[in-house]
Amino acid sequence: xxxxxxxxxxxxxxxxxxxxxxxxxxxxxxxxxxxxxxxxxxxxxxxxxxxxxxxxxxxxxxxxxxxxxxxxxxxxxxxxxxxxxxxxxxxxxxxxxxxxxxxxxxxxx
Numbered sequence: 001x002x003x004x005x006x007x008x009x010x011x012x013x014x015x016x017x018x019x020x021x022x023x024x025x026x027x028x029x030x031x032x033x034x035x036x037x038x039x040x041x042x043x044x045x046x047x048x049x050x051x052x053x054x055x056x057x058x059x060x061x062x063x064x065x066x067x068x069x070x071x072x073x074x075x076x077x078x079x080x081x082x083x084x085x086x087x088x089x090x091x092x093x094x095x096x097x098x099x100x101x102x103x104x105x106x107x108x109x
Contacts, residue, residue, distance in 0.1 A: 004044050005057040011066050014081070017056070023082040023108055024054045028072045030061050035095045036076045042098040050105045053080075080108050 005027060008014060017024040027043075029036040047055050060067050060075050070079055074093030078101065081087060090096065090104040 004047060005055040008056045008058045008063065011063070014066065017054070018081045018086075019084055020082055022054055023052070023080055023087060024056060025050075025105070025108075026056050026058050026079045026081065028058045028060050028063075028067055028075050028077045028079070030059060030075055033060075033075050038095060039076055039098075039101065043101075046098070046101055046105060049102070050108075053105070053108070078104060 008026065014026070017026075058066070060072070067073075070089075072079065072091055074091065076096060077089070077091040079086060079089045079091065088104065088108050090101065
């Protein structure tokens, strides 16, 4: 999924995204995660559908402290930020479907 999203590079970058007026959706993931692989085929369609949002790939292994700070225990998980705050989250240990992710993203509008 790194190829279809920008990658979060630093924890400081997250602070900047939170302060922006635009909605940024952080996708916590890892290369070894089978459920993350499951969502790969349909994520480009959702990214295109919600093109008003910026999507960021967050490597859970690289940002383990940030994942814990945000209570992201299962992956893939989604945290939306912007306008000075967290705007929503879809975090669970269960596999996520295209419909569930679409519903989460639609509620951010």
